[in-house]
Amino acid sequence: SHDRDDSADDAFFPDLPPLLRGHPDIHLRNGVLTAARLAALHEPDAEKAYFVADLSYIYNQHQRWQRCLPEVEPFYAIKCNPDPYVLRLLAALGTGFDCASNGEIAQVLSIGVAPERIIFANPCKATSFIKNAARSRVHMMTFDNADELYKVARANPAAQLVLRILTDDSKSLCRLGLKFGAPLASVPGLLAKARELGLDVVGISFHVGSGCYDSSAFADAVMRARAAFDMGAAAGYAFRLLDVGGGFEEATFEATAAILRDALDRHFPDRADLRIIAEPGRFYVARAFTLAANIIARRAPLDGEHAAASGADGEPVVMYYINDGVYGAFNCILFDHQQVHPYVLAMGGSFHVPGNAPQSTSSVWGPTCDSIDCVCPVVALPAALQVGDWLAFANMGAYTVCAASQFNGFQVSAVVYTTGGGPGAQETRHALRTAAGEGALK
Ligand code: PLP
Numbered sequence: 001s002h003d004r005d006d007s008a009d010d011a012f013f014p015d016l017p018p019l020l021r022g023h024p025d026i027h028l029r030n031g032v033l034t035a036a037r038l039a040a041l042h043e044p045d046a047e048k049a050y051f052v053a054d055l056s057y058i059y060n061q062h063q064r065w066q067r068c069l070p071e072v073e074p075f076y077a078i079k080c081n082p083d084p085y086v087l088r089l090l091a092a093l094g095t096g097f098d099c100a101s102n103g104e105i106a107q108v109l110s111i112g113v114a115p116e117r118i119i120f121a122n123p124c125k126a127t128s129f130i131k132n133a134a135r136s137r138v139h140m141m142t143f144d145n146a147d148e149l150y151k152v153a154r155a156n157p158a159a160q161l162v163l164r165i166l167t168d169d170s171k172s173l174c175r176l177g178l179k180f181g182a183p184l185a186s187v188p189g190l191l192a193k194a195r196e197l198g199l200d201v202v203g204i205s206f207h208v209g210s211g212c213y214d215s216s217a218f219a220d221a222v223m224r225a226r227a228a229f230d231m232g233a234a235a236g237y238a239f240r241l242l243d244v245g246g247g248f249e250e251a252t253f254e255a256t257a258a259i260l261r262d263a264l265d266r267h268f269p270d271r272a273d274l275r276i277i278a279e280p281g282r283f284y285v286a287r288a289f290t291l292a293a294n295i296i297a298r299r300a301p302l303d304g305e306h307a308a309a310s311g312a313d314g315e316p317v318v319m320y321y322i323n324d325g326v327y328g329a330f331n332c333i334l335f336d337h338q339q340v341h342p343y344v345l346a347m348g349g350s351f352h353v354p355g356n357a358p359q360s361t362s363s364v365w366g367p368t369c370d371s372i373d374c375v376c377p378v379v380a381l382p383a384a385l386q387v388g389d390w391l392a393f394a395n396m397g398a399y400t401v402c403a404a405s406q407f408n409g410f411q412v413s414a415v416v417y418t419t420g421g422g423p424g425a426q427e428t429r430h431a432l433r434t435a436a437g438e439g440a441l442k
Contacts, residue, residue, distance in 0.1 A: 047294040047296065047323065047388070048294070048323065048411075048413070048414070049291065049292060049293040049294060049322070049323045049324040049328075049329075049413040050291075050292055050413050050414050050415065050416055051289050051290065051291050051292075051329070051396065051401060051413055051414070051415040051416065052289070052290045052292065052415075052416050052417075052418060053083065053085065053086070053288055053289050053397070053415050053416070053417050053418070054288050054289075054290075054418055054419075055085060055086070055089055055288065055417060055418065055419050055428050055432065056418075056419050056422060056423070056424040056425045056427075056428040057287060057288040058086060058089055058090070058284055058285060058288050058428075059089065059093070059424040059427055059428040059431065060423065060424045061250075061283060061284050061288075062074075062090070062093050062095070062284070063424070064253065065280070065283070068253065068254060068257035068258075069257050069260065069261070069278070071261075071264070071276055072244065072260075072276045072277065072278050073095075073096060073275070073276065073277045073278070074095045074096065074277070074278050074279075074280050074284075075095065075096035075097055075098045075117075075118075075119050075121075075243075075277050075278065075279050076090050076095050076096070076097055076098065076279075076280065076281065076284055077098040077100075077121070077246050077279045077280065077281035078097055078098065078099060078100075078104050078107070078108065078281075079098075079100050079104065079281065079399075079402065080246075080281025080282055080284075080285055080398050080399055080402070081281070081285040081289070081397055081398060081399075081400070081401065081402055082104065082107060082402055083285075083401070083415060084107075084111075085415075085417050085432070086284075086285060086288075087107065087108065087111055088111055088432060089428065089431055089432055090284070091108075091111055091112065091113050092431040092432065092434055093431055095117075096117040096118065096119065096277065097113060097117060097118050097119075098118075098119050098121040098246075098279040098281075099118055099119070099120055099121070099122075099138075100120075100121065100122040101122065101129065102128075102129050102132050102133070105118060105120065105132075105133055105136060105138055106136075109136060115136055115137040115138045115139075116137075116140075118138045118140070119140045119141065119142070119162070119243070119277070119279070120133050120138055120140065120141035120142070121141070121142050121162075121164075121205070121243075121279055122141075122142065123142045123143050123144040123145070123148060123164050123180050123181075124144075124145070124148065124180070125141070125148070125151070127151050127154070127155050130151060130152060130155035130156050130159070131155045131156065133156070134155065134156035134158070134159070139156065139158055139159050139160045140159075140160045140162065140202070141159055141160070141161060141162065142161070142162045142163070142164045142205050142243075143161055143162070143163060143164070143190075144163065144164045144165075144166075144180055144181055144182040144190075145182065145190070146189075146190060146193050149161075149190070149193050149194055149197055149199060150197070152199060153197040153198070153199055157198065157199065158200075159199065159200070160200055160202045160241075161194065161199055161200060161201045161202065162201070162202060162203050162204065162205045162241060162243055163182060163187065163190060163191070163201055163203075163204055163205070163228065164180060164181050164182065164204075164205045164206060164207070165181055165182050165183075165184060165187065165204055165205070165206050165224055165225065165228050166180075166181030166182060166183045166184070166206075167181065167206045167207070167208055167217065167220060167221035167224055168208075168217055168220055168221070169207075169208055169209030169212070169217065171209070171212065171213060171214035171217060172208060172209025172210060172211055172212040172213070172214075172217070172247060173209070173210060173211025173212075173213075173336070173337045174209055174210035174211055174336065174337065175209050176207050176209050176210065177207075177209065180207070181206065181207070184224055184227055184228060184231075187228050187231045188231050188234070188235065191231060191232060191235035191237065192235060194235075195235060195236060195237075201232065201237050201239070202239060202240055202241045203239045203240060203241025203242055203243065203275075204225045204228045204229060204232070204239060204241075204242055204243070205242075205243030205244075205245060205279075206221045206224070206225060206243070206244065206245050207245035207246055207247060207279070208221050208245060208247040209247055210246060210247055210281070210282065210336075211247070211249065211282065211336070211337070212247035212248075212249060212256075213249060213252060215252055215255045215256040215259045216259060217247070218244065218247075218256060218259050218260045218263060219259050219260075219262070219263040221244070221245075222242075222244070222260070222263035222264060222266075222267050222268075223263065223267055225242055225244075225267070226267035226268065229242075229268075240273060240274060240275060241274070241275050241276075241277065242268070242274060242275070242276045242277075243276075243277045243278065243279065244260065244276065244277070244278045245278060245279050246278065246279040246280050246281050246282070246283075247282075248278070248280045248282070248283040249282070249283065250282075250283060250286060250287055253283060264276070281398060281399075282398040282399070285397035285398050286395055286396075286397045286398035287394065287395050287397060288397045289395075289396045289397030289400065289401070289415075290392055290393065290394050290395075290396060291324060291329050291392065291393045291396040291400075291413065292345055292390055292391075292392045293322040293323055293324045293390070293391050293392070293393070293413075294322060294323050294388070294389075294390055295320050295321070295322055295385065295386065295387055295388065295389050295390070295391065296321055296322065296323050296367060296387065297320075297321035297387060298318065298319065298320055298321065298385075298386065298387050299318070299319040299321075300317070300318040300319070300360075301317060301318075309358070309359060309360055309361060309383070310360065310361030311361065314361055314378070315361065316360075316361045316362050316363040316377075316378055317360055317361055317362070318360045318361075318362040318363075318381070318383075318385075319362070319363050319364075319365060320362060320363070320364045320365065320381070320385070320391075321364075321365045321366075321367060322364060322365070322366065322367065322375065322391060323367050323410070324366060324367070324410075324413050325365065325366010325367055325368055325373040325375060325410075326366055326372060326373050326374070326375065327366065327368050327370070327373060327404070327405050327406075327407035327408065327410070328366065328404040328405070328410060328412060328413060329396060329400045329401055329404055329412075329413055330366060330375050330400070331399075331400065331403045331404055331405070332396070332398070332399050332400045332403075333375070334372075335399065335403060336398070336399040336400075340375060340376065340393050340395075340396075341376070341379070341393070341394075342364060342375075342376060342379060342381070342391040342392065342393055343391070343392055343393075343394075344381065344382060344385065344389065344390070344391060344392075345390040345391060345392040346389060346390040347382065347384065347385060347386075347389045347390075348384070348386070348389065353382065357382040357383070357384060358382065358383045358384075359380040359381060359382060359383060360380070360381060360382075360383040361378060361379075361380060362376075362378075362379055362380070362381040362385075363376060363377055363378060363379070364376040364379060364381075364391070367408070367410055368407055368408040368410065369408060370407075370408075401413070401415070419432070
């Protein structure tokens with residue numbers, strides 16, 4: 001391992017092709033690698049799309065979490081982005097982890113995280129997964145139906161069960177209640193069944209839905225959790241855990257946190273013995289990743305730059321093809337209901353994109369042969385933008401790279417890591433160095 005100058009704006013490149021790794025021309029500018037320089041290298045791989053992960057952003061989000069919700073222990077939902085450096089950083093910062101499968105549990109354990117720091121937060125698990133988790137001493141898990149109780153009674157009678165209740169997710173981007181969550185009316189019956197089977201139910205969880213822009217959903221959910229706690233007491237359980245799930249949004253976090261704190265004060269005023277956890281995903285990583293993609297092809301009217309700014313009815317007149325698409329990082333458009341907005345990272349080998357450059361109505365497409373592979377159906381881009389130029393997309397850290405496929409033989413875009421040069425950079429580097437499993441950090 002090298003000792004780096006802590007004042008330097010450093011980037012490290014474990015996943016980049018060796019040709020590009022450590023190249024002196026690669027450095028950071030406003031948190032984004034100087035992609036045009038990469039292109040100028042004329043290396044075979046120089047045009048590859050890549051993510052830039054600013055790990056200090058994640059460090060700063062953790063500070064923000066602790067400032068606003070000091071009582072609530074975050075268990076990072078690794079499904080959102082299981083990047084190994086993200087996990088190492090969060091492990092070093094002391095978070096827990098929400099895992100949904102054998103594979104995720106194995107990944108978290110492999111970096112030295114203790115099994116007590118994991119919640120198996122998938123209410124519908126394969127029996128073999130429950131057994132496997134038990135062998136790894138992962139006992140905390142969610143359920144929301146009676147069949148799960150029978151399975152758990154057979155596969156891991158020592159489980160610490162958390163009953164996931166249904167909440168109002170009508171204002172969320174991803175409505176998880178369509179698939180999971182026990183309605184309050186079914187809670188007494190489920191708890192009676194759990195008792196009959198001799199199982200330990202330790203508390204209640206909910207998830208207001210991923211991408212939740214209605215902060216009041218948390219107040220409603222905590223109220224329902226209170227009702228479920230009372231049903232627990234009636235069934236002879238002394239619940240000691242409340243899991244408030246995920247759904248935290250960067251833009252509304254402070255407001256959501258205030259509503260959550262108020263709801264806890266109202267519904268759980270005496271909570272000295274109550275452990276409160278959460279399962280944030282998006283909040284930690286969405287804005288930590290930027291994607292840089294190269295324009296590999298263009299379809300424009302033959303008179304090129306002199307084309308009309310837009311076609312009839314504002315139709316795009318220029319089509320750009322970039323080297324990542326909806327089968328790759330931009331699967332978030334299909335699965336996570338996102339819209340993405342490109343900005344010009346470099347044009348004609350320069351970062352100085354004139355603000356008053358004439359624009360054309362354009363569309364942006366991924367590299368595969370499928371026409372569903374559309375990244376932006378309509379967007380204004382400089383008329384002079386050409387093959388070889390670079391577009392960038394911010395806010396690409398959540399539910400992107402983790403669900404990317406290699407359809408048509410295109411590789412998943414690699415990640416370049418930085419700890420940035422701003423606030424928290426030094427602390428982030430320190431945490432990464434002391435992370436469990438630090439041997440893997442070069
Ligand atoms: N917990 C569970 C059980 C989930 O299903 C999800 C997302 O699907 C999360 C946590 C993370 O949600 P978010 O990324 O919105 O915080």
